[in-house]
Amino acid sequence: MKKRKPTIKDIARRLDISVSTVSRAIRGAEDVNPMTKKKVLELAEKIGYKKSVLAAGLASKKSYLIGVIIPELTVPFFGRVILGIEQFLKPLGYDLIIVHSDEQEQKEKECIDILLDRQVDGILISLSFNTKSDLHLKKAMEEEVPIVVFDRILPKSELPIPRVIVDDFEAGYQATNHLINKGYKRIAFIAGPEDLYISQQRLKGYRTAMERNGFGTSADLIVPTLDLRRSVGQALDKLMVLKEKPDAIVALNDPIAFRVIRLLQKRGIEIPQKIAVMGISGDDMGELFNPSLTTINQPAQEMGFVAANLLIDRMNAMKDAKNQGKIFIPMAILKKLPISLIEREST
């Protein structure tokens, strides 16, 4: 006694109308009598009809799936971004398929492939720490699936795609400035990989702040880390062997700052008395540390919201162009979100 799942045909038969009409009614399209529409909807509800996304997708060449690629699952910042993405996309009937690149360029490529295979309608991506090229993004563009990059973008990319980031220069600048205002003088910066746009910009902000206040930016004080975990210690080591040790440290982001705090404490260095520490991210977790972490807040959720919005815009633009028979000319957009200071105990 198996109960076949009801389909559009069953409804059509029982109501003695055509499948076309039922289809139109179901998806709330134009050209259908309110009366019949009501009847269809009621019967559908009654017999527990569920539209097959698969079949619908196949026929309409849309999947109503949006792919999201993030570098790491456990970074709180990305969790908040996804919240914003959902907030925008869910009401529109899109679902999310979330994959992570594990901070590796190679895996990132695979992620793109997976999503393309799934025929997602669009892709939202934040690049991994180690991504140096965006050829894989190009691939997506060639398949005509719109893509927008958020937060972690590539500096020199020529690709005409939308990007949404925070004002990273300003973040670096304000962080450094805050420290200077607090009276710190030898301020160090723990950067990320060279190719990383956020690293470049935040560093630039740091440099500018230092120079405007008459402090040099000796190369000693700028050390890179290649990931969020292991190499933070090495970076810090470089700082601590200097003859003149820094009295404050700006970390590229909060996860790095957390580790810096911990490592300094292990050395018995008091924060912020001996050395102050600043993060950039605005993770909630920073509040729980002892001392709690002063940081630059990034509007993560808003970023997700805006990125999703840009994606839908782009999708619509592509569709419109196609309908009018024109070819769609993709354009680069760079949207910067404002940041703000969260002062806590570590500075």
Place this chain on the structure above:
Amino acid sequence: MKKRKPTIKDIARRLDISVSTVSRAIRGAEDVNPMTKKKVLELAEKIGYKKSVLAAGLASKKSYLIGVIIPELTVPFFGRVILGIEQFLKPLGYDLIIVHSDEQEQKEKECIDILLDRQVDGILISLSFNTKSDLHLKKAMEEEVPIVVFDRILPKSELPIPRVIVDDFEAGYQATNHLINKGYKRIAFIAGPEDLYISQQRLKGYRTAMERNGFGTSADLIVPTLDLRRSVGQALDKLMVLKEKPDAIVALNDPIAFRVIRLLQKRGIEIPQKIAVMGISGDDMGELFNPSLTTINQPAQEMGFVAANLLIDRMNAMKDAKNQGKIFIPMAILKKLPISLIEREST
């Protein structure tokens, strides 16, 4: 100049064979000459053929999508679980669609609906803090999509579905025991909602350890929290107004423990000198705290792996039953994973 995406038909035409054969070759099925198979695969690669998951799913009634429902995106534990799930499922060609319930039963229901609409082949779910019934799981069962619950399960559920958890009793027991061994005497327990199985069991473990060591378990020392954030403070308050304050606290999980540490420090209470704190989860983050958090490690990744494994088993069992014309009789399975102590500075 639009380039239609190559399909199975294109390959068939160019190789002058039938689509059936191409299909078989592509999906590596039986009954196809190795020679032609090779040719198909090569041509497919050459012209950049991508199989349409939509069409394949429609025809085969499989989506190769597995839904994962977790209570919160930003809890590290779940991030690790997902890693394990991926590890098992990816090689099998499944992709994950991750949704979160925001710790609300209502949203959890919606999540199930979304996944069912997507025609996922299976569902992995960890219940929200506030889920009291599992009727929504029943719904999934009725649609014949297999489901397995991990970590956060319901105590009294009669549903014949697989569950995988850690040995929560043992976790509570070992945590408490560790504290006792360290010489603490008035040990408090911060629990979760009453209906939560992990809370019940860990509490039971706590009680047993206390009693076996001749300590009473006065009701004062057991306080509940309803979420991972706000109400932790209230729970702690109840403990701190006692005439005889506790000298150690076991928290239901690490996120709660983090907050406890912070709140105690704000009151100027030294950890672990005045009060010791223990978590249960094994979050990496615990290492970064000051003092670092002693915790019971849960094999999160393994849990994901095992849960995924059980899911696939169940899927196969259902398929086999169907093929043999029998009806599938679902059975409950409860798999317990072993835990271990991570001793750090907070005790």
Place this chain on the structure above:
DNA sequence: AAAATTACCGAGAACGTTACCGGTAACGCT
């Protein structure tokens, strides 16, 4: 040498929906 088995392949019907086009009836306009 006949029969049975095996290895491989093809035809064609699903799968459940949407897109496209055409048609009818009713209505309003000149």
Place this chain on the structure above:
DNA sequence: AGCGTTACCGGTAACGTTCTCGGTAATTTT
């Protein structure tokens, strides 16, 4: 009265696979 609109609706062909069944030739078995 004739004509163009509008509001609905239906038929049918996609969409790109997989599945079932059957068929042929080669190979093995008896």
